[in-house]
Amino acid sequence: SSILHIAAVVVSGTSVVVYMYTWCLSSSIHISAVVVSMFSTIICGFLFLLVVKRLPEHVQVDDPAVVKRLAKKLERQQIPLRSDYGYKVSLFSHLHQYSRKAPLTQQLSIPSTVIHPSIVRLGLQYSQGIVAGSNARSVALLHAFKQVIRDYTTPPNEELSRDLVNKLKPYISFLNQCRPLSASMGNAIKYIKKEISNIPSQCKEEEAKTKLLTCIDRYIEEKIVLAAKAISKYAIEKISDGDVILVYGCSSLVNNILCEAFEKSRKFRVIVVDSRPRLEGREALRRLVQRGISCTYVLISALSYILPEVSKVFLGAHALLANGYVMSRVGTSQIALVARTFNVPVLVCCETYKFCEKVQTDSFVSNELDDPDDLMVTRKGKTQLENWQDVSSLGLLNLVYDVTPPDFVDLVITDLGMIPCTSVPVVLRVKNLDQ
Amino acid sequence: MELQAVLMAAGGGSRMMDLTYNTPKPLLPVGNKPLIWYPLNLLERVGFEEVIVITTKEVQKMISTDPKVKLDVKMKLDLVCIQEDADMGTADALRHIQQKVKTDVLVVSCDLITDAALHEVVDLFRAHNATLSMLMSKAHEFTETVPGQKGKKKTGEQRDFVGVDDTGKRLLFMANEADLDEGVVIRKSIMRKHPRMHIKTGLVDAHLYCLKKSVVDFLADNKSISSIRGELVPYLVRKQFSKSTNSPKVIDETHQNLKKNDSNVNLEIQISSRDEELLHLTQERSCWNDHRGDMSDAYHGGRLRCYVHIMDEGICYRVNTLAAYIEANRLAPKLFDEPAVHPSAVVSERCLIGADSIIGASCQISDKTSIKRSTIGVSTTVREKVKVTNSIIMHGVTIEEGCNIQGSVICSNAVIGRGADIKYCLVGSAQRIEPDAESTNEVIVGTDQLMEI
Numbered sequence: 001s002s003i004l005h006i007a008a009v010v011v012s013g014t015s016v017v018v019y020m021y022t023w024c025l026s027s028s029i030h031i032s033a034v035v036v037s038m039f040s041t042i043i044c045g046f047l048f049l050l051v052v053k054r055l056p057e058h059v060q061v062d063d064p065a066v067v068k069r070l071a072k073k074l075e076r077q078q079i080p081l082r083s084d085y086g087y088k089v090s091l092f093s094h095l096h097q098y099s100r101k102a103p104l105t106q107q108l109s110i111p112s113t114v115i116h117p118s119i120v121r122l123g124l125q126y127s128q129g130i131v132a133g134s135n136a137r138s139v140a141l142l143h144a145f146k147q148v149i150r151d152y153t154t155p156p157n158e159e160l161s162r163d164l165v166n167k168l169k170p171y172i173s174f175l176n177q178c179r180p181l182s183a184s185m186g187n188a189i190k191y192i193k194k195e196i197s198n199i200p201s202q203c204k205e206e207e208a209k210t211k212l213l214t215c216i217d218r219y220i221e222e223k224i225v226l227a228a229k230a231i232s233k234y235a236i237e238k239i240s241d242g243d244v245i246l247v248y249g250c251s252s253l254v255n256n257i258l259c260e261a262f263e264k265s266r267k268f269r270v271i272v273v274d275s276r277p278r279l280e281g282r283e284a285l286r287r288l289v290q291r292g293i294s295c296t297y298v299l300i301s302a303l304s305y306i307l308p309e310v311s312k313v314f315l316g317a318h319a320l321l322a323n324g325y326v327m328s329r330v331g332t333s334q335i336a337l338v339a340r341t342f343n344v345p346v347l348v349c350c351e352t353y354k355f356c357e358k359v360q361t362d363s364f365v366s367n368e369l370d371d372p373d374d375l376m377v378t379r380k381g382k383t384q385l386e387n388w389q390d391v392s393s394l395g396l397l398n399l400v401y402d403v404t405p406p407d408f409v410d411l412v413i414t415d416l417g418m419i420p421c422t423s424v425p426v427v428l429r430v431k432n433l434d435q
Numbered sequence: 436m437e438l439q440a441v442l443m444a445a446g447g448g449s450r451m452m453d454l455t456y457n458t459p460k461p462l463l464p465v466g467n468k469p470l471i472w473y474p475l476n477l478l479e480r481v482g483f484e485e486v487i488v489i490t491t492k493e494v495q496k497m498i499s500t501d502p503k504v505k506l507d508v509k510m511k512l513d514l515v516c517i518q519e520d521a522d523m524g525t526a527d528a529l530r531h532i533q534q535k536v537k538t539d540v541l542v543v544s545c546d547l548i549t550d551a552a553l554h555e556v557v558d559l560f561r562a563h564n565a566t567l568s569m570l571m572s573k574a575h576e577f578t579e580t581v582p583g584q585k586g587k588k589k590t591g592e593q594r595d596f597v598g599v600d601d602t603g604k605r606l607l608f609m610a611n612e613a614d615l616d617e618g619v620v621i622r623k624s625i626m627r628k629h630p631r632m633h634i635k636t637g638l639v640d641a642h643l644y645c646l647k648k649s650v651v652d653f654l655a656d657n658k659s660i661s662s663i664r665g666e667l668v669p670y671l672v673r674k675q676f677s678k679s680t681n682s683p684k685v686i687d688e689t690h691q692n693l694k695k696n697d698s699n700v701n702l703e704i705q706i707s708s709r710d711e712e713l714l715h716l717t718q719e720r721s722c723w724n725d726h727r728g729d730m731s732d733a734y735h736g737g738r739l740r741c742y743v744h745i746m747d748e749g750i751c752y753r754v755n756t757l758a759a760y761i762e763a764n765r766l767a768p769k770l771f772d773e774p775a776v777h778p779s780a781v782v783s784e785r786c787l788i789g790a791d792s793i794i795g796a797s798c799q800i801s802d803k804t805s806i807k808r809s810t811i812g813v814s815t816t817v818r819e820k821v822k823v824t825n826s827i828i829m830h831g832v833t834i835e836e837g838c839n840i841q842g843s844v845i846c847s848n849a850v851i852g853r854g855a856d857i858k859y860c861l862v863g864s865a866q867r868i869e870p871d872a873e874s875t876n877e878v879i880v881g882t883d884q885l886m887e888i
Contacts, residue, residue, distance in 0.1 A: 105554045105561075109482020110438060110541075117437035117561075124562040129723055136721035143713040220713070250722035283722045290730050 016043075058180055059366050062094045074177070077170035078114045080107035082177045086372050089395040096180070097369040103127055104178055118147040119171045123178035132280075134318050134354060135224055135252050138184045141175070142216050145192060149212050153205070160208050161199045168193070180368050183319030183327070183356040191219060223353040227415035228253055231349055232260040234413050235314070238347060243268040244311045246339075248300075249329045250280035250287075251316020253349045258314075259291050269293070271310060275300040275331045277374040277398060300331050307342045315404075317350040322428060323359045324406035324421040326350075330399045333363075336408035345410045348421075352414050355428055363402040372396035436538050438557065438645070440483045443525050444471055444490040444545035445517055450756045453878055454846065457864035459494050461545040463760070464812055464829055464847075466767030467777075467795040470754055473548045473770070475508045478541075481553045485511040487535060489528045490545075491519045524661030526654055533655045540651060542663065544642035548763050549751040550770055551641070551744075559604060559742040560645040563725075563734075567671050567741040568645040569606070571597065571638045572751035577758040579765065579825070582843050582861040582876065594636045599743060601631045605725075606741040608632065609672045611665075625676050628735045629726070640664060641751050668741075675739050757861070761844065764810050764827050768793055795830070812847065835870065 060066040061084070074081050085099035105124060112120045122144045125131040131140045145168070152167065154160045172189060175181065181189075195215045199208045235257045239245065245268055247254050258270060270293055274281025281297065288295050298306050313335060319327045326332070326348050339346050360366060375396050376385045388394050406421035416427060448460030455463065461471040471488075478486055495514050515532055517523055523531070529542070541557070551570055560568035596619055598608025607629055608621060619634070626632070642664060650671070660666045724733045734740060750770065752763045768775065768791065775790070776782060780798040788794065789807035797814045800806070804821045811817065812830035821834050825842045828834070832845050835853040842859040845851065849862045852870030862868060863880035 103554070103558060105558055106552070108554075110553055110557050111440075111483055112437055113482075113484075120437070121561040121564075124558055128562055130562055131717060131721050131723070133720055133722045136717050136719075139713060139720060140717045143710065143717065146710070146713075220716075225716075252720040252722070280722045282727055283724050286724070286727075286730060 056366075058096060058176070059094055061096055074173060077173055079170055079174050079177065080104060086389060087395050088369070089397045091364060092367065092369055092397065092399075095367060095369045098127070098371065099373065100127060100129075100371045101373075104174070115171060115174050116144075116148045116151065118144045119174060123175050126175065126179040133250065133252055134182050134184045135351075137182055138188050138353075139220060139224060141185050142188060142192075142220055146213055146216055149209055149216075152209070159201055160203075160205060161197050161201065164196050165193055168196075183358070184351075184354045187353050187356065188219070192216065223351060227351040227353070228256050230415040231351065231413050232257045234418055235347070235349060236261045236264055236266065238312070238411075238413075238418075239266050239268055241267040242311075244271060244309050245269070246271045246273060246307070246310045246313045246335070246344075247284060248273045248281070248313075248315060248332055248335050249275070249278070250284040251349070253351070254314045254316045255284055255287050257349060258288060258293060262291055262293050269295065271296045271298065271306055273298055273300055273303060273306075273331075273335065277370075278329075280329075300334065303335060303338050304342075307338055307344060310339070310342075310344050313339045313344055313346045315346060315348045315409075317348050317354060318401060319358075320348075320350050320355045320412065320421075320424050321360050321403070322355075322357045322425050323361070324409075324424050325360055326404040326406070326409055326412075326421070327360065327401050328404065330363075330402045333402045333404040333408070336404045340408045346408060347411045347413060348404075348409050349413045352416055352427060352431065355424055355431070357428060360403050361405075363399070367402075368400040370398040370400050372398050374398055438483075438539050438541050439536060440478050440486040441529070441532070441536075441540050441542045442471070442474055442478070442486050442488045442545055443528060443542060443642075444488055444494060445519075445523065445528060446545065446755075447519075448546075448755065451760060453861050453863060453880055454757065454760065454844070456880075458847065459491065459497070460754075461490060461494050462497055463754070464810075465548065465754065465760070465763050466771075466810060467793055467812060468767070468771075470548075471545045472508070473767070474543045474545055475510065475512075476771070477547075477549065477551075477553065478543065479508050479510050483510060485513060487513045487515060487532060489515045489517060489532065492516045493519065524665075525663040526660045526667050529651055529663070530654050530658070533651055536648060536651045539648050540646050542642075542644045542646060544753065546754040547641055547643060547752075548754060548767060548770070549641060549643075549746075550749050551643075551746050551751060553643075555744045556643065557645060559744060563740055563742060565645075565740045565742045566647050566650060567606075567668065569668070569741075569743050570641040570643040570746065570751075571743055572641055572746040572749070574637045574639045575762075577762050579758070579761045580842055580859055581758045581761065582859040582878065595638065595640065596634055596636055597638050597743070598632045598634045599745070600629045600726075601633070602725075603633070603745060604742050605629075606672055606743045607675075608634065609669050611669075614669075622676065624678075628676070628729075628731070630728075635745075638745065639751060639753060642753060644668070671739065672741050675737055675741055757844070761827065765791075765808070 057066050057070050071081050082098055082104050084097050085102065086097060088097050103124060104127065105120065108115070108120065122131070122140055125140065126137065131137055148168070148171065149164070152164060154163060195212060199211065231253060239261045245258065247258070247270060261268065270288055272281045272285045272288070272295055274297065285295055285297050315328060315332055315335065317326050317328045321327060336346050358366070375398055376383050385396070388396055409421045412419050412421055414427070419427065444461040446460055448455035462469045465473070475486065495516055517528060517531060525542070556568050556570045559565060593612045596608065596610050596612070597606070598621070599605060600607055607625055610619065644663060654660060654667070660670065718733060750766055752759055752766070754760050754763050775792060776788065776794045777796040777798070779796045780794045780800065782788065782794065782798070782800045783802045785802040786800050786804040787806070791808050792806045793810045794800065795811055795813040795815065798811055799816045801817060801819045803819050804817050804823070806823045807825070809823045809826045809828065811828045812832065814830055815828055815832045815834070817823070817834045818836040820836055821838045821840070823840045826840050827844045829845060829847040831848040832851070834840065834851045837854040838851050838857070840851070840857045843857050843861065845862045846864040848865040849867070851857065851862070851868045852872065854871045855868045856873045857868065858875040860874045860876065861878045866879055866881060868874070868879065
């Protein structure tokens with residue numbers, strides 16, 4: 001990839017040189033051609049390197065140089081490296097695939113000294129799926145960071161604003177090894193790092209710690225709790241009596257909206273669509289039925305059968321990308337596609353803290369591979385896929401996310417209001433200006 | 436700090452008095468290492484740096500003075516002595532060190548020999564925020580003949596009934612046969628929450644427990660509980676489903692009671708309540724449930740959870756009976772890779788030493804001896820033409836010429852006279868066997884031990 005970079009710089013440099021030379025000639029300014037070319041190549045190279053970002057490491061797993069670099073970085077931070085498991089389908093061989101039966105704690109010492117115990121607990125809960133869902137993971141992460149900050153003491157001759165950020169880096173690598181970070185977690189971490197570096201150096205430690213803890217509390221309150229309330233308010237306007245609403249999987253935000261709408265005495269019924277291997281829809285079904293909402297439950301294979309009954313589709317999102325694509329649980333793009341075919345409006349509900357600056361147009365480049373053994377099913381004591389690793393031409397693929405194009409999404413309901421999918425860059429720009 | 440290790444080494448070995456009347460149980464040699472070395476090695480291997488060892492003054496003296504008892508562990512051992520005749524149970528001992536306990540504890544018994552992956556037990560403790568997490572193993576039949584045993588083995592040793600849920604990890608029911616009058620009684624509330632329960636009886640409790648700090652504080656307030664295994668664990672397992680633990684009002688009260696002794700009471704309660712809120716928020720938003728089929732939240736809203744990790748394969752022995760002791764001696768060499776024959780032993784060339792025998796330091800093995808499947812202790816002298824098969828010879832023993840020892844346990848400093856034929860016997864400490872004696876299936880101990888009842 002570095003060769004490509006250099007080639008691109010050279011090509012763009014020569015093109016600019018040619019352009020400037022012809023410009024100089026045409027405007028009869030006699031500057032030496034050598035000076036012009038040097039100047040322009042330098043500027044080009046600089047601009048190019050600034051604009052082009054390096055590919056993140058977690059999508060270059062098939063490149064041995066990158067893997068070696070990652071291993072060295074983890075060794076420096078004293079974090080064990082989690083090895084990949086099983087045969088990876090060739091289209092996705094550039095992504096990590098871990099086994100749930102081989103947790104990272106196997107290689108850690110038991111009274112963990114390198115990594116704070118609450119971070120170890122969090123990593124375990126992530127890798128075992130006990131804390132799942134974008135909002136839950138962010139809240140749990142911030143809760144663990146609160147414990148870390150509370151137990152932190154500044155070493156002598158160090159500044160809290162710089163040292164605490166360095167302390168958090170190995171924890172973040174550890175959590176990344178347990179389960180790849182979500183976009184919402186990434187934004188939360190960016191926020192915390194910014195807050196920590198903004199602590200003035202003359203601030204006393206206790207004061208700084210309380211300030212950070214209140215910042216975190218405020219972040220959770222504003223971006224997650226209040227945002228959910230605001231989104232429910234907007235979304236309830238869109239729910240009318242007699243509606244048949246389709247939801248997919250278990251999105252905490254969508255469940256919240258439906259429960260609030262039911263409490264405001266809207267008359268509607270819900271169809272919960274579910275898919276293997278996670279079968280999260282069962283949990284959504286339980287939460288809705290517990291409130292008294294009448295629900296229907298189907299698997300995603302029955303989607304086109306059930307869609308003629310549906311009046312609206314509410315989807316949750318894991319992240320909203322900068323080009324308007326919606327990254328969500330695998331299967332969401334199918335639901336949006338079939339709903340568009342049936343002319344059913346698709347509404348995506350997403351808080352603004354999940355907006356990220358990534359750009360993706362397909363689900364292959366950046367995704368997450370879950371444990372392939374989850375696809376094995378035991379019925380009447382027999383597991384058909386038990387020895388799938390022995391069959392050389394068989395690969396099991398357990399994708400977690402997929403990306404829905406903005407043409408299939410009619411409206412995005414955020415805490416800033418109801419915006420079309422293509423307004424995401426505007427929101428990002430406004431957010432950056434705020435900060 | 437996350438976990439503190441506590442090693443209980445004050446037990447008396449009441450089920451193998453023949454072996455322990457002279458040597459305290461933690462220092463019994465297994466594979467030529469003191470019994471207490473095995474759990475300490477286990478803790479050291481997983482990365483503990485300090486251990487609190489609760490033991491008797493006698494053991495502490497022997498550890499510090501006796502050169503034969505070498506505990507070469509790099510960890511820092513904090514020895515806490517309790518009176519030998521105080522008749523303290525394991526829970527009493529935990530109460531005794533309550534001041535030293537600052538975080539959650541990992542309680543290990545000194546007679547545990549295992550190669551289990553401890554992270555499985557601790558991961559259950561961490562991931563589910565459990566109050567108790569323990570280790571159990573499938574029991575293996577003991578195949579060796581036990582010396583001194585007359586007739587068939589009693590099957591009546593009290594069985595333990597352990598009930599686990601469908602995943603095999605959550606502990607639902609634990610009772611000993613002695614506590615059950617007529618049958619196994621299971622409350623309806625448990626059946627409603629966990630309709631599928633697997634009850635197992637053939638399990639060995641490894642006496643390895645991860646306990647939350649609040650349990651140690653609870654023990655300090657409830658002085659009636661004296662044994663962890665016998666009383667505390669069944670109590671916690673029952674408490675999981677009791678109505679009082681699940682109501683939130685009682686939790687706040689107990690929270691406040693526990694924090695009565697702290698100075699910044701209000702601040703701590705504030706902190707813990709805000710964190711509880713965040714944890715509650717996480718659980719609310721997370722789409723995970725530990726069970727399915729009913730309308731309740733994860734863990735049925737219960738706050739007290741007990742988990743167990745049941746090992747299928749691997750070594751897990753509790754050396755508290757003679758049979759277990761012999762079995763452990765057979766398998767102990769697999770746990771460490773020191774050479775079978777100690778370099779300082781003087782072994783003459785014309786003797787046959789089988790591959791699975793261990794020879795201790797400073798031994799003297801003379802010509803024409805045959806040692807098969809046996810353990811020879813430190814500073815033992817074995818003269819010519821001796822046949823030792825399937826036996827355990829402890830330290831400082833002298834075996835004169837022409838003896839034939841089979842399937843026996845010879846305790847330390849005993850002397851076996853010339854030409855003696857010992858089969859399946861237990862020879863007590865410092866006993867003398869007459870030359871040309873023939874003993875089969877006997878327990879030969881001193882008269883002073885016979886007086887102890």
